[in-house]
Amino acid sequence: MAVARLIEYEGASPEVRAVYDDIRATRQTDYVNNFWKALASDPATLKRTWESTKQIMSPGALDVLTKELIYIAVSVTNQCPYCIASHTVSARNKGMTGEMFHELMAVVGMANETNRLVAGYQVEVDERFKNA
Amino acid sequence: MAVARLIEYEGASPEVRAVYDDIRATRQTDYVNNFWKALASDPATLKRTWESTKQIMSPGALDVLTKELIYIAVSVTNQCPYCIASHTVSARNKGMTGEMFHELMAVVGMANETNRLVAGYQVEVDERFKNA
Amino acid sequence: MAVARLIEYEGASPEVRAVYDDIRATRQTDYVNNFWKALASDPATLKRTWESTKQIMSPGALDVLTKELIYIAVSVTNQCPYCIASHTVSARNKGMTGEMFHELMAVVGMANETNRLVAGYQVEVDERFKNA
Amino acid sequence: MAVARLIEYEGASPEVRAVYDDIRATRQTDYVNNFWKALASDPATLKRTWESTKQIMSPGALDVLTKELIYIAVSVTNQCPYCIASHTVSARNKGMTGEMFHELMAVVGMANETNRLVAGYQVEVDERFKNA
Amino acid sequence: MAVARLIEYEGASPEVRAVYDDIRATRQTDYVNNFWKALASDPATLKRTWESTKQIMSPGALDVLTKELIYIAVSVTNQCPYCIASHTVSARNKGMTGEMFHELMAVVGMANETNRLVAGYQVEVDERFKNA
Amino acid sequence: MAVARLIEYEGASPEVRAVYDDIRATRQTDYVNNFWKALASDPATLKRTWESTKQIMSPGALDVLTKELIYIAVSVTNQCPYCIASHTVSARNKGMTGEMFHELMAVVGMANETNRLVAGYQVEVDERFKNA
Numbered sequence: 001m002a003v004a005r006l007i008e009y010e011g012a013s014p015e016v017r018a019v020y021d022d023i024r025a026t027r028q029t030d031y032v033n034n035f036w037k038a039l040a041s042d043p044a045t046l047k048r049t050w051e052s053t054k055q056i057m058s059p060g061a062l063d064v065l066t067k068e069l070i071y072i073a074v075s076v077t078n079q080c081p082y083c084i085a086s087h088t089v090s091a092r093n094k095g096m097t098g099e100m101f102h103e104l105m106a107v108v109g110m111a112n113e114t115n116r117l118v119a120g121y122q123v124e125v126d127e128r129f130k131n132a
Numbered sequence: 133m134a135v136a137r138l139i140e141y142e143g144a145s146p147e148v149r150a151v152y153d154d155i156r157a158t159r160q161t162d163y164v165n166n167f168w169k170a171l172a173s174d175p176a177t178l179k180r181t182w183e184s185t186k187q188i189m190s191p192g193a194l195d196v197l198t199k200e201l202i203y204i205a206v207s208v209t210n211q212c213p214y215c216i217a218s219h220t221v222s223a224r225n226k227g228m229t230g231e232m233f234h235e236l237m238a239v240v241g242m243a244n245e246t247n248r249l250v251a252g253y254q255v256e257v258d259e260r261f262k263n264a
Numbered sequence: 265m266a267v268a269r270l271i272e273y274e275g276a277s278p279e280v281r282a283v284y285d286d287i288r289a290t291r292q293t294d295y296v297n298n299f300w301k302a303l304a305s306d307p308a309t310l311k312r313t314w315e316s317t318k319q320i321m322s323p324g325a326l327d328v329l330t331k332e333l334i335y336i337a338v339s340v341t342n343q344c345p346y347c348i349a350s351h352t353v354s355a356r357n358k359g360m361t362g363e364m365f366h367e368l369m370a371v372v373g374m375a376n377e378t379n380r381l382v383a384g385y386q387v388e389v390d391e392r393f394k395n396a
Numbered sequence: 397m398a399v400a401r402l403i404e405y406e407g408a409s410p411e412v413r414a415v416y417d418d419i420r421a422t423r424q425t426d427y428v429n430n431f432w433k434a435l436a437s438d439p440a441t442l443k444r445t446w447e448s449t450k451q452i453m454s455p456g457a458l459d460v461l462t463k464e465l466i467y468i469a470v471s472v473t474n475q476c477p478y479c480i481a482s483h484t485v486s487a488r489n490k491g492m493t494g495e496m497f498h499e500l501m502a503v504v505g506m507a508n509e510t511n512r513l514v515a516g517y518q519v520e521v522d523e524r525f526k527n528a
Numbered sequence: 529m530a531v532a533r534l535i536e537y538e539g540a541s542p543e544v545r546a547v548y549d550d551i552r553a554t555r556q557t558d559y560v561n562n563f564w565k566a567l568a569s570d571p572a573t574l575k576r577t578w579e580s581t582k583q584i585m586s587p588g589a590l591d592v593l594t595k596e597l598i599y600i601a602v603s604v605t606n607q608c609p610y611c612i613a614s615h616t617v618s619a620r621n622k623g624m625t626g627e628m629f630h631e632l633m634a635v636v637g638m639a640n641e642t643n644r645l646v647a648g649y650q651v652e653v654d655e656r657f658k659n660a
Numbered sequence: 661m662a663v664a665r666l667i668e669y670e671g672a673s674p675e676v677r678a679v680y681d682d683i684r685a686t687r688q689t690d691y692v693n694n695f696w697k698a699l700a701s702d703p704a705t706l707k708r709t710w711e712s713t714k715q716i717m718s719p720g721a722l723d724v725l726t727k728e729l730i731y732i733a734v735s736v737t738n739q740c741p742y743c744i745a746s747h748t749v750s751a752r753n754k755g756m757t758g759e760m761f762h763e764l765m766a767v768v769g770m771a772n773e774t775n776r777l778v779a780g781y782q783v784e785v786d787e788r789f790k791n792a
Contacts, residue, residue, distance in 0.1 A: 004253040038253040042366035061231035073205040074243035076648040085261040099193035102702035111206035113641035120604040121136040121170040129217040174630035208384040234438035245377035252340040268517040302517040306762035325495035337469040338507035349525040363457035375470035385400040385434040393481040472780040498570035509773035516736040532781040566781040589759035601733040602771035613789040627721035639734035649664040649698040657745040
């Protein structure tokens with residue numbers, strides 16, 4: 001309950017297995033990573049989180065690589081080591097080059113800096129940005 | 133010094149004017165937004181921040197719109213109202229559609245959720261994600 | 265000074281021992297965890313932090329388990345691994361079941377998601393929520 | 397697209413109306429707050445977020461008031477003014493007294509303080525908290 | 529209970545008045561700012577928070593101005609508008625010049641940037657920094 | 661690309677070597693820490709970040725030790741283990757005593773606590789703090 005107990009396919013209930021099967025089919029890999037195996041101790045959250053993730057991360061107006069970059073940007077800002085490690089691998093698998101990663105980091109770093117300059121200088125929103 | 137005193141072009145020193153001129157030329161607009169006018173009370177930070185921003189946000193391995201989306205992702209995660217307002221306008225000017233914005237928000241929201249599930253369940257990094 | 269030097273009871277000053285004694289008596293256990301042993305290098309902060317914690321975490325209008333759940337919610341949101349590990353154990357000792365932990369995580373995850381949707385969509389506070 | 401356009405029931409599509417109807421029925425009130433009216437510009441996110449919220453915030457191993465307190469703890473830690481305002485009202489409607497609110501704030505404040513003391517003193521996790 | 533009800537001296541209980549009197553005497557001003565008037569709805573938290581603040585912010589190995597700068601650094605990082613506004617005024621009253629404020633902002637901005645570069649690049653702690 | 665590949669002087673390009681040389685000369689040490697060796701995979705970011713850091717952290721209206729204390733305050737608030745470890749060592753090398761470190765931690769802890777009390781109680785900015 002404290003540190004995540006990882007639930008393997010073999011010992012999983014039918015409803016957990018159904019999610020694992022869908023993860024494997026959707027991602028076209030046999031590998032199910034620790035995050036899902038940890039959530040599996042709560043099948044309702046496993047199912048809801050997977051279905052939301054599947055819906056949100058699928059290609060749409062934004063392609064899947066752009067979505068991975070955004071995911072990494074959030075995870076780096078929140079200082080989540082697991083999320084950074086897993087989504088960096090995932091982004092590479094979807095085509096992120098070293099150069100793209102470097103530019104992503106540069107933007108994330110700069111945005112975190114300017115977010116604080118804005119706060120510290122108490123900058124008020126420009127009229128033209130309101131209700132734009 | 134507390135709330136940002138905004139420095140207008142007319143009352144600016146030559147070094148501040150030079151930055152404003154470069155902002156206008158680079159962005160192809162006469163408008164200089166409040167952030168820069170606030171930073172202008174410290175010309176060294178104004179110049180360094182603008183030059184870094186110009187370098188980082190220019191097109192490279194990532195296009196300028198993708199960089200704006202990443203900027204918004206960070207600003208939303210950090211809850212910076214000014215940054216969200218200004219970069220949302222900026223992203224629209226660079227081609228962000230309503231559908232793209234909606235997908236951006238969905239990914240940012242989901243990443244913030246799963247970042248905490250990972251932390252709370254104390255999920256350990258998969259061996260295959262280490263030194264990948 | 266950098267990594268916490270842990271001060272054991274045997275080598276502690278009388279004022280540090282007095283706090284350790286009170287921790288043991290209050291918690292009805294001989295165990296003093298690393299957090300307190302690290303703070304002991306600054307007896308004033310040790311004493312102030314323990315006395316504040318003792319006052320705040322004691323049963324009142326909220327029971328002690330509810331207070332532990334709130335503590336975990338904050339620690340997960342802040343991504344503090346030590347705090348998550350220690351307070352999850354503490355909450356279990358006070359009666360948190362696996363099912364309660366799962367629901368806690370679900371709420372924490374969802375709140376972190378909707379906090380960002382609110383920011384990103386720049387939602388204004390409803391009139392009826394002001395000065396309610 | 398930038399500042400949230402609020403979609404009222406009268407101008408809403410059938411799928412948005414269905415969510416509003418379910419919000420009203422579930423909460424036993426005619427009032428739909430701005431958050432949902434803003435999300436309605438993206439019906440997929442509106443539906444997914446509402447259904448997740450409804451599932452997560454319903455009574456289970458934790459009662460609805462405890463869940464609201466946890467929601468507030470996260471929102472205060474993230475400094476989300478809208479979320480604090482709306483969920484404080486919501487918690488009061490579910491029975492939160494002034495005394496409970498005060499104790500909630502005290503725990504949230506203390507947890508945010510000790511989270512940083514742990515980080516700054518670089519306290520390592522006690523062996524007994526690992527794999528507990 | 530939701531938005532802070534501010535308790536004025538005239539309508540305050542003796543225990544709240546005692547804290548207000550001590551704030552005034554310690555700060556050598558008649559003014560009690562809104563933060564304390566809001567906390568006064570919970571006299572126990574008012575008293576504990578004031579006494580901790582008084583102890584922590586008094587001159588010691590660090591002078592009072594340095595402590596104010598640190599306070600601002602935290603408040604800017606957490607994006608707390610009230611705290612930034614009030615402590616910037618307080619720091620000025622204790623001798624912060626415009627130049628000092630500018631350098632403070634530059635350091636805070638840079639630290640927020642490099643904190644994320646470290647996380648994103650998954651930089652491991654140098655051996656020589658461990659147990660230093 | 662995922663976990664930072666550390667680039668040593670021997671295998672570095674001339675532009676990376678130039679930055680390493682300047683780090684060594686500026687800091688009067690042969691040691692280049694992992695952060696810079698990780699950034700070296702992106703020479704543009706290495707150079708920009710080093711030059712900004714050099715400019716910002718040099719003595720000015722604030723002395724170098726005060727700047728290190730501010731850096732630690734931000735890093736602790738953001739829960740960045742690498743940054744806390746490296747800058748604590750750096751601050752000690754610049755004269756931070758144990759007592760100064762203890763006071764720094766106390767202020768950082770208290771500021772993180774009061775930031776949330778302000779948010780939770782929805783305290784409005786005093787008129788006298790606006791445009792001060």
